[in-house]
Amino acid sequence: MTVPLTLKSHRFRAEREADWRRLDALLARMERGGAGRMSDDEVTAIPVLYRSALSSLSVARAISLDQSLIAYLESLCTRGYFCVYGTRTTLAGRIAAFFAGAWPAAVRELWRETLVSAAFMIVGTIVAFILTRESPDWFYSFVPMDLAGGRGPAASTQELRDTLFGSHGGDGLAFFSTFLFTHNAQISLLAFALGFACCLPTAFLMTYNGLMLGAFLSLFAQRGLGFEFGGWVLIHGVTELFAITLAGAAGFRIGWTLAFPGERSRLDALAEAGRKAAIVMAGVVVMLGCAGLLEGVARQLITDTFVRYGIAAASAFVWLSYFYLPRRDSP
Amino acid sequence: MSVPAGRVPSPTTAARPPDTRDPSLRVREFVTPEGIDLQLTLADAGERAAAFLLDVAIIAVLLIVFSLLSVGAALLAGLRTGEFVGIIWLLGAFALRNFYFMAFELTPRAATPGKRILGLRVATRSGRPLTADAIFARNAMRELEVFLPLSFIAVQGGGIDSWIAIMGIVWCGVFVFFPLFNRDRLRVGDLVAGTWVVRAPKRILDADLVAREQSAGFAFTLQQLDAYGIKELSVLEEVLRRKEPSTMATVAQRIRAKIGAAAIVATDEEFLSVYYAGLRGRLESRLLFGRRRKDKYDKA
Numbered sequence: 172m173t174v175p176l177t178l179k180s181h182r183f184r185a186e187r188e189a190d191w192r193r194l195d196a197l198l199a200r201m202e203r204g205g206a207g208r209m210s211d212d213e214v215t216a217i218p219v220l221y222r223s224a225l226s227s228l229s230v231a232r233a234i235s236l237d238q239s240l241i242a243y244l245e246s247l248c249t250r251g252y253f254c255v256y257g258t259r260t261t262l263a264g265r266i267a268a269f270f271a272g273a274w275p276a277a278v279r280e281l282w283r284e285t286l287v288s289a290a291f292m293i294v295g296t297i298v299a300f301i302l303t304r305e306s307p308d309w310f311y312s313f314v315p316m317d318l319a320g321g322r323g324p325a326a327s328t329q330e331l332r333d334t335l336f337g338s339h340g341g342d343g344l345a346f347f348s349t350f351l352f353t354h355n356a357q358i359s360l361l362a363f364a365l366g367f368a369c370c371l372p373t374a375f376l377m378t379y380n381g382l383m384l385g386a387f388l389s390l391f392a393q394r395g396l397g398f399e400f401g402g403w404v405l406i407h408g409v410t411e412l413f414a415i416t417l418a419g420a421a422g423f424r425i426g427w428t429l430a431f432p433g434e435r436s437r438l439d440a441l442a443e444a445g446r447k448a449a450i451v452m453a454g455v456v457v458m459l460g461c462a463g464l465l466e467g468v469a470r471q472l473i474t475d476t477f478v479r480y481g482i483a484a485a486s487a488f489v490w491l492s493y494f495y496l497p498r499r500d501s502p
Numbered sequence: 503m504s505v506p507a508g509r510v511p512s513p514t515t516a517a518r519p520p521d522t523r524d525p526s527l528r529v530r531e532f533v534t535p536e537g538i539d540l541q542l543t544l545a546d547a548g549e550r551a552a553a554f555l556l557d558v559a560i561i562a563v564l565l566i567v568f569s570l571l572s573v574g575a576a577l578l579a580g581l582r583t584g585e586f587v588g589i590i591w592l593l594g595a596f597a598l599r600n601f602y603f604m605a606f607e608l609t610p611r612a613a614t615p616g617k618r619i620l621g622l623r624v625a626t627r628s629g630r631p632l633t634a635d636a637i638f639a640r641n642a643m644r645e646l647e648v649f650l651p652l653s654f655i656a657v658q659g660g661g662i663d664s665w666i667a668i669m670g671i672v673w674c675g676v677f678v679f680f681p682l683f684n685r686d687r688l689r690v691g692d693l694v695a696g697t698w699v700v701r702a703p704k705r706i707l708d709a710d711l712v713a714r715e716q717s718a719g720f721a722f723t724l725q726q727l728d729a730y731g732i733k734e735l736s737v738l739e740e741v742l743r744r745k746e747p748s749t750m751a752t753v754a755q756r757i758r759a760k761i762g763a764a765a766i767v768a769t770d771e772e773f774l775s776v777y778y779a780g781l782r783g784r785l786e787s788r789l790l791f792g793r794r795r796k797d798k799y800d801k802a
Contacts, residue, residue, distance in 0.1 A: 178712055178779070178782060178783050178786060179786060179787075179790070180782070180786055181710055181712050184710055185710075188707070191707065192707070195707075199704075201610060202610050202611050204609060204610060222536060225534065225536050225538045228538060229538050233789070234786060234789060234790060235786065236732055236735055236736075236782050236785055236786055236789070237710065237711070237739070237782070238736045238739055238740075239707075239708045239739065239743065240707070240708075240710070242705060243705045243706075243707045243708070245540060245541060246702070246703060246704065246705040247705070248534075248538070248540055249540050249542065249700075249702050250702060250704070252534050252540060253610075253612065253623070253625065253702070254610065256534075256535070256629075256630075256631060257610060257612070257631055257632065262608070265634050269634075273635075345585060345586075345589055346585045346588045346589055346592070349588075349589045349592045349593060350592055353592050353593070353595075353596040356596065356600075357596075357600075357645075360600070360642050360645045361645045361646075361649075361650065363642055363645070364642055364643050364644075364645035364646035364647075364650070365645075365646060365650075367643065367646055367677070367690055367694065368646070368677075425694060438627075438693065438696075439696075441693055441694055441696075442627070442628075442636075442693070442694070442695060442696025443696070444694075445636075445639040445640075445693075445694030445695050445696065446633065446635040446636050446639055446695060446696065447635075448639065448694075449635040449636070449638040449639035449642060449695070450635045450638075452638065452639075452642055453634075453635070453638050
């Protein structure tokens, strides 16, 4: 008995090797992001070559004992799988789909959590308002010094009025509003992530946000500036507070699903809740960008309180109708 | 009947407490729509951590370069446009911190530079396409896993009771070390996004070892070829691919002694390649008849 001159597995490999190498080269180009520079023939060849590589893999597993060949084919097929069944939409297409339907639909689906999140903030506002009205010293407990920026029970009424209507001379203002945007966005991402710790930290963050608002409101109301303060804060606050409420809602959804996954397995339920909440969060970052623009630009240009209320009402109308008005294609 | 070659943990290893270093325990069934199991291998905790540290290093370098450029531009431009540069810097740092991971994972490779270097990629656990919302979710969770613990460490000097900071760090540790406490090495972000990180290395197709020894002047008998099974064949394959003279000499000596082939005159490499070809041919032809001989103890 002598060694057979050619093994079946050797012949098998020799016949198909060229196709594998071709697929390998095409995938390498695709992975470098060169899909745009590839011809139609090359792009349509990938699924065909991928399927023949898959059948090679299953044959190789059955007849070949060449470990390195099987490992190569597994790696090639895995790369091919991710290429063929990976995402196919372009970035522009994804963004369009996001604004056209995915974002409002996700926000609508989180309506219960949104209400809960808003309730925490409102309760915080009311508590801080009452406490600060009873004793102005509470202000210092709720508002950190660097955020108060000279506003406080010690400031005179005129000084407080100036913070609402002063032009600030424009120095460093755009920088400040950019800082506020990045800061707020980071805080809302944190509120979202903290939802994983069973909602409690998110609830705390929401309440604390309300406490700060309530303390400010109470301070200005005591000096007879409540109405003006409302205009000053709401012109961007409608957008900003709404965004923060939604971030809290996204966090609540995750924490709640983790605790009570319902009929499905905890992992599956959590994965779906996470993706839904992520869509809302991407929108929150967009909203906070809008709020930053309103705060940095519109509020400095418009000093009339009624116009400020007008813009606040208009932005509330825009967001609410964008999110909650029924759509033809909505489920 | 067709058990995939050598990757499935045998029943005996499954009964023992799992050894996390054993790579076969990180192989997961992953059936494509065509019905083929791709047998994905999950990345282990060390690879994940290494990839993350590489990414952090890259972000740090980018941030430093970007900051130096900004400072330079601000000095050149003066105060008025200096503010503009400051805005660009703030937005750039924000984007770098939040969107570095997302932007790279949205590309066809679905991996950050750190993951690419280690041959890893992100995939959905369900096998469905990786969507942008999943990538957003898994990366937004870094706030909890990375930045919150860091902020507790940073706060220690800030007048807050150090016990609170320590308790905060311990609490955060639950999220930081989460991947070490589940068998799929999922971090919190993976859990929330329904993803995992798998190995997707680019392999090079090695030359076929049986192609080279057509002109050998000797052959083995069936009895000699029946001395070993598939497990020994793959060890032999590895030895032949590494081509380390001392290992080859030891292995050749062992085989010669076992099959009684001391009389065959050949170099170690020649002897081993011919034996490899013969053994593979023998085992593969038995495979075609439905007989998979696992190792040398497996007597038909």
